[in-house]
Amino acid sequence: MIRTRFAPSPTGYLHIGGVRTALFNWLLARQSGGQFILRIDDTDAGRNVAEALQPILDGFKWLGMDWDEGPEVGGPHEPYYQSQRSELHQAAAAKLLASGHAYRDYASADDLQALRTEAEKKGERFFYDRRFMAEDDAAAAKYEAEGRVATIRLKMPREGECVINDLIRGEVRVQWATEQDHVIQRADGSCIYHLASAVDDHDLQITHIVRAEEHLPNTARQIFILESLGYELPQFAHLPYVAEPSGTAKLSKRKLSKYEKNKDFANLLSHGRSIAERCGFETSADTFNPVIVDFYREIGFDADAILNYLVLLGWSLDGETEKFTVDEMIKHFSLDRVNKAPASFDPQKLLSFQGDAFAALSLETRVDRCRPFAVAAGFITEEAAGQNFAAIVDGAGDRIKMAGDILDFDYFFKDDIAYEEKAFQKRINKPENARELLVKLADFLESDSSDFDVDRSKALVEEFCTNESIELKDIIHALRVATTGTAAGFGMFETLAILGKDKVVARSRDAAAKR
RNA sequence: GGCCCCUUCGUCUAGCGGUCUAGGACACUGCCCUUUCACGGCGGCAACACGGGUUCGAGUCCCGUAGGGGUCACCA
Numbered sequence A: 001m002i003r004t005r006f007a008p009s010p011t012g013y014l015h016i017g018g019v020r021t022a023l024f025n026w027l028l029a030r031q032s033g034g035q036f037i038l039r040i041d042d043t044d045a046g047r048n049v050a051e052a053l054q055p056i057l058d059g060f061k062w063l064g065m066d067w068d069e070g071p072e073v074g075g076p077h078e079p080y081y082q083s084q085r086s087e088l089h090q091a092a093a094a095k096l097l098a099s100g101h102a103y104r105d106y107a108s109a110d111d112l113q114a115l116r117t118e119a120e121k122k123g124e125r126f127f128y129d130r131r132f133m134a135e136d137d138a139a140a141a142k143y144e145a146e147g148r149v150a151t152i153r154l155k156m157p158r159e160g161e162c163v164i165n166d167l168i169r170g171e172v173r174v175q176w177a178t179e180q181d182h183v184i185q186r187a188d189g190s191c192i193y194h195l196a197s198a199v200d201d202h203d204l205q206i207t208h209i210v211r212a213e214e215h216l217p218n219t220a221r222q223i224f225i226l227e228s229l230g231y232e233l234p235q236f237a238h239l240p241y242v243a244e245p246s247g248t249a250k251l252s253k254r255k256l257s258k259y260e261k262n263k264d265f266a267n268l269l270s271h272g273r274s275i276a277e278r279c280g281f282e283t284s285a286d287t288f289n290p291v292i293v294d295f296y297r298e299i300g301f302d303a304d305a306i307l308n309y310l311v312l313l314g315w316s317l318d319g320e321t322e323k324f325t326v327d328e329m330i331k332h333f334s335l336d337r338v339n340k341a342p343a344s345f346d347p348q349k350l351l352s353f354q355g356d357a358f359a360a361l362s363l364e365t366r367v368d369r370c371r372p373f374a375v376a377a378g379f380i381t382e383e384a385a386g387q388n389f390a391a392i393v394d395g396a397g398d399r400i401k402m403a404g405d406i407l408d409f410d411y412f413f414k415d416d417i418a419y420e421e422k423a424f425q426k427r428i429n430k431p432e433n434a435r436e437l438l439v440k441l442a443d444f445l446e447s448d449s450s451d452f453d454v455d456r457s458k459a460l461v462e463e464f465c466t467n468e469s470i471e472l473k474d475i476i477h478a479l480r481v482a483t484t485g486t487a488a489g490f491g492m493f494e495t496l497a498i499l500g501k502d503k504v505v506a507r508s509r510d511a512a513a514k515r
Numbered sequence B: 001g002g003c004c005c006c007u008u009c010g011u012c013u014a015g016c017g018g019u020c021u022a023g024g025a026c027a028c029u030g031c032c033c034u035u036u037c038a039c040g041g042c043g044g045c046a047a048c049a050c051g052g053g054u055u056c057g058a059g060u061c062c063c064g065u066a067g068g069g070g071u072c073a074c075c076a
Helices: A016-031 A049-063 A082-098 A109-121 A137-145 A193-203 A213-228 A253-259 A263-279 A293-298 A303-311 A326-332 A347-359 A363-376 A387-399 A403-412 A421-429 A434-447 A454-468 A473-484 A492-499 A501-513
Strands: A003-006 A035-038 A102-105 A151-154 A161-166 A170-175 A183-185 A208-212 A235-239
Touching (some): A003 A016, A003 A208, A016 A035, A016 A049, A016 A208, A016 A235, A016 A303, A016 A326, A049 A293, A049 A303, A082 A102, A082 A151, A082 A183, A082 A213, A151 A213, A161 A213, A161 A235, A170 A213, A183 A193, A193 A213, A208 A213, A263 A293, A263 A347, A263 A403, A303 A326, A347 A387, A363 A387, A363 A403, A387 A492, A421 A434, A421 A473, A434 A454, A434 A473, A454 A492, A473 A492, A473 A501, A492 A501
Parallel strands (some): A003 A035, A208 A235
Antiparallel strands (some): A102 A151
16 A cells, blocks of 8 residues: 655745645545555644644645645544654654764764864855764763763664665665764754654655655655665655746746746746736735745636646656646556656746646636636625626636636626727827727617627618728727727637727727717 | 765756656747637757776666765754
8 A cells, every 4th residue: 555645844835846846646535445544743833733734734725735634634543743753753763872873972062063163164064974973872971971962863874875766766776975964953952853754754654755856965864764764765856946037947936036037937936826816816925926825726727737837847648748637646646757857937837837727727617717706806806796797707608717807807797997009099099080980889889779699780780880880990999999998808709798889989988078 | 174965958847777869847939720819739959977897788787087066063
């Protein structure tokens, strides 16, 4: 039985790269009927763990990645908060100490700092020389009499090599002698991540540790811990990290200002911001940006589109197939087709996937997705969203790439429309007879008493053109600007029918009167 | 700097010694469709980092070089 885990620390947000790592873990578990565990690595976290965890859990729920054990659902290996497992970690540290794989060390922070400075001065790299190691109780007592407090350090082998069998990278060899005697237990008795993580992974019976490659350099150390404790080794798979847009460095939440210089990233962000602002959502938070998964949820992305895009960041089925449902991902995913090189995050491709995913949804679903945005923007009320609203979503078709794009069609909902300056100049001001035609058309439409639907509005405008000896294009552009305020939109007659004759007539006259 | 990892179009990738004058997708772009925009259709531009081997034959295997990146805490 495959058991995988994702172990976030409660930071208050879900990073897009983290989602990719979690996705691969989740896929691996789901495809084999295995289990996916969420463990919270809050060893060093501050007080508001619950608060900082919630956005992460919400993110998982939204994305549809369910966990078999962890927060909220519990499980047979409780607790799933690392901070609550400290007894286990301390017992492991004691065991390592007893077996001689670790030692008590009495170097103070100042001592260490001095040693580092010294090494630096000589142009050497710092390598702890066990100077304050207590070989036995007598030595320990002596140090303690001086008021020193012990940390516990790993006693790493000084010869030989560690061979990591990585499912993605193959054999990775590391000389033991290059490994430091890492601290595993602090002077205050609490344990360090490497120890805690290794112990917890074993205790939770994790079979496959799938994580980002920044953990690769730590792996030898963890293998040493696991082996010294007599534990069986899990399988390791180190994923390439997700790189920044048009770059090769690791994608980081801290380098936003740099990414904003990337045109595509900046466009996505400002597009999202404009949707959120019109809905009255908070956009100043530093979590409102395309590196954080919340951003996408807030502006109406599809969870499946994000998953589809992310699964292709470092993995492929065959180089041809790109669109996967979640079930297909589960069926086809495999670690041996994961790439070794980092994949850079491409906002444009994500957007393209999202557009396709949204277009594939039924009209009913698209209406349901768009409605909350129109409500939040004050365009409609929950109750009033009837036929007309569905017709707008339908008419807009694939012009809506994400649910929040419904806000682009604000002219259907507002009483006063704003004219785009350029469009107004070109289609109403510049043509000599545009105003005259608009007024005439308004009169003509008004004189007709039949139902004003798509077909009827088309027939009427065409008849008008015949009467005036003009072509459709001679009036339609002016009519569009007059009725919508913009030069671009969907089918003119669908637009007119949704607006209704009264508004079309009134807006035509308004536009003609405006200077 | 030490250790480790990586290297095919701008980007995501296919390629597991001959079928590669290197395929697909996004982006860009030309034409067509068209009441605008979007969609769609048909084209186009564009890559094996470099140098040595091995081999009849190398994008594919080996070794170097260069470049990029990760990591080096009593953080996770």
